[in-house]
Amino acid sequence: EVQLVESGGALVQPGGSLRLSCAASGLTFSAYWMNWVRQAPGKGLEWVANIKQDGSEEYYVDSVKGRFTISRDNGKNVLYLQMNNLRVEDTAVYYCATTTIFGLTMIPGEHWGQGTLVTVSS
Amino acid sequence: IVVTQSPGTLSLSPGERATLSCRASQSLSGSYLAWFQQKPGQAPRLLIYGASRRATGIPDRFSGNGSGTDFTLTINRLEPEDFAVYYCHQYGNSPLTFGQGTRLDIK
Numbered sequence: 001e002v003q004l005v006e007s008g009g010a011l012v013q014p015g016g017s018l019r020l021s022c023a024a025s026g027l028t029f030s031a032y033w034m035n036w037v038r039q040a041p042g043k044g045l046e047w048v049a050n051i052k053q054d055g056s057e058e059y060y061v062d063s064v065k066g067r068f069t070i071s072r073d074n075g076k077n078v079l080y081l082q083m084n085n086l087r088v089e090d091t092a093v094y095y096c097a098t099t100t101i102f103g104l105t106m107i108p109g110e111h112w113g114q115g116t117l118v119t120v121s122s
Numbered sequence: 123i124v125v126t127q128s129p130g131t132l133s134l135s136p137g138e139r140a141t142l143s144c145r146a147s148q149s150l151s152g153s154y155l156a157w158f159q160q161k162p163g164q165a166p167r168l169l170i171y172g173a174s175r176r177a178t179g180i181p182d183r184f185s186g187n188g189s190g191t192d193f194t195l196t197i198n199r200l201e202p203e204d205f206a207v208y209y210c211h212q213y214g215n216s217p218l219t220f221g222q223g224t225r226l227d228i229k
Contacts, residue, residue, distance in 0.1 A: 047218040108213040112165035
């Protein structure tokens with residue numbers, strides 16, 4: 001059974017930092033692109049960042065560029081999101097999710113974690 | 123690429139058919155358009171990818187079609203467990219984007 005388990009969410013003050021983790025099991029972690037997707041309270045889904053299987057490519061939504069860094073450790077089967085200079089508007093549940101790619105076929109979001117809550121408030 | 127869903131809310135009865143729309147601001151190459159279902163307190167669940175391919179374990183009453191900029195999710199014979207929020211998602215161009223969601227309510 002595939003499991004993605006996020007951790008690291010907390011209450012943090014504006015300007016603070018936090019590192020989220022997503023521990024993967026039951027799948028060949030190194031075979032998947034990995035994503036972070038967030039959802040502000042009562043709002044819709046927003047894609048935040050993703051990273052290639054070997055970590056050689058990363059992409060971000062404009063609102064987090066220069067503040068957030070996605071990374072992965074394929075030896076430990078863990079995905080990370082380092083979040084610096086946090087803003088009130090970063091308050092959300094943060095999910096990790098897989099993207100499967102084989103040939104020209106991409107399957108986004110086949111597996112999701114349960115999410116971890118980040119609250120940015122003074 | 124901006125993806126816009128309509129309607130914002132759809133009120134139907136069990137057994138009816140739901141038709142949800144998603145429009146992209148640019149043509150989606152490769153039909154990289156997916157649909158997700160989300161229930162309160164839960165992570166999203168993938169229903170459709172590649173505009174029309176059902177994900178593993180998804181009942182055949184869910185179907186997707188469309189290409190270019192216009193896409194549709196159809197749910198035939200609504201079951202009580204189908205009432206939820208649905209999101210379309212384009213994943214072919216970075217930044218990846220989601221629609222704002224369509225809430226499917228029980229009438």
